[in-house]
Amino acid sequence: MCFVTSRAIAPDTFARLPLSAPPKSGYCLVPMHAPDPITETITARLAALHAGQRLSAWSLIVSFLGDAIGPRGGVVSAGALQTLMQRLGVGHGAVRTALSRLAADGWIERDREGRNSFYRLSGDVVETVLSAERRIYAQSSLLPAGAPRSLVIAPAPLPDATLDLIEAAGALQLSPQVFVCFAAVSGLPAALYLPGATVAQTTALTPGAAMLNAMEHARQAAEMARLHAAYLPVAATLKAGPAPPPEDAMALRCLMIHEWRRLALRVLAIPADLVQPTDPEPETRALIAAIYARLLPASENWLDANASTPSRPLPPPDARLARRFGGG
DSSP, rough: OOOOOOOOOOOOOOGOOOHHHHHHHHSSOOOOSSHHHHHHHHHHHHHHHHTTTTOHHHHHHHIIIIIIIIGGTSEEEHHHHHHHHHHHOOHHHHHHHHHHHHHHTTSEEEEETTTEEEEEEHHHHHHHHHHHHHHHHSSEEEHHHHHEEEEEOSOOOOHHHHEEEEEEEEEEEEEEEEESSSOOOOOOGGGGTTTOOOOEESSSOOOOOOHHHHHHTTHHHHHHHHHHHHHHHHHHHHHHHHOOOHHHHHHHHHHHHHHHHHHHHTOEEEEEOOOTTTTOOOHHHHHHHHHHHHHHHHHHHHHHHOBBSSBBBOOOOOOHHHHHGGOO
C-alpha cells in the first residue's frame, strides 16, 4: 500500500502539528519477510494511523527531531532521516517534499556541507518543543490532591468562539453557563475573566454526572484506552525477549512518541483526588514510559551508528533525556 500527504503545515504550535492528510501516493508499508511482534506492531500502527488519517511525513519528522535529536545536539544528517523514514514506510520523495514544506513554513533549518544536508528545528520551534516536552514526558498529568478549583458562572450563554477559548484554557464546561477550572481565582486564565461572571474558589468539589462526563472527554479517555490496548502487547514482548534490532527500536520509539504526544498535549491535568478508577490515562502513561525505557538503549545505539552532524557523530544525549517520564 502506498500513501502520501499533500496538506501544507501551518506554523502554529507543536501541539497542533498536522496529523492527518488524504492518502494518495508516496507512503509504502513494505511487507516484512520475517514478521515478529515489534515489526508487526510498527506495521499495524502505521496502518491504523493511515486509516484514521492521522499520519503525515512532516509530523513524523518533527516527532523524530524533537524526541531523538533534540537531546543530542539538535542537528541530524539527511541520510539518517531518510533511513528512519524509509523504515516507517515513508518514501524518499515524500520526505523531500515534507522537508521542503517544513523549511518554507519556518519549522526547520537546513545546512549544507558539500553534498550532504543537515536539518535542525528552527529556534522558535525549539522553544515550543521544549515547552511541550514538559507535558509529553511528565511522570504524571495529575495536579496535587486538594489543588484549588474555581467555578465560573457566566451571566448568559456564550458564543462558540468564547467557548473555544475557555476550553483551550483548560476549563470544563458543566452547563451552558457554568465552568470549572483547576486553578486559584487569582491564577485563572484570561479567557475565564468573563464580564459579569460570578467566580468562586473551593477545594471541596464533588463531581456530578456532568463534570464526570466532561473530565472523561477532556482526559481523552477513549483514545487513551485504544492506545493502551495497542501497545500493551509490545511491553510484554520487550519484557520477555531480547532487545529489538536498533533500527526497529528507533522506528517504534519514533512512532510511539508520535502517537503519544498527540494525546499528552491534549489531556487535561486534574487534581489527583478527582481522578476516576476508570480513567485510563495514568496506566497508559506508565505503559508508554516503560516501553520507552526499554527501547531507549537500542534506539540510541542506532543513532550512534547512523546519525551525524556536519563535523562529527552526534554528541552524547544531554541530561533531559534521562529525566523523561520521571527518570534520573
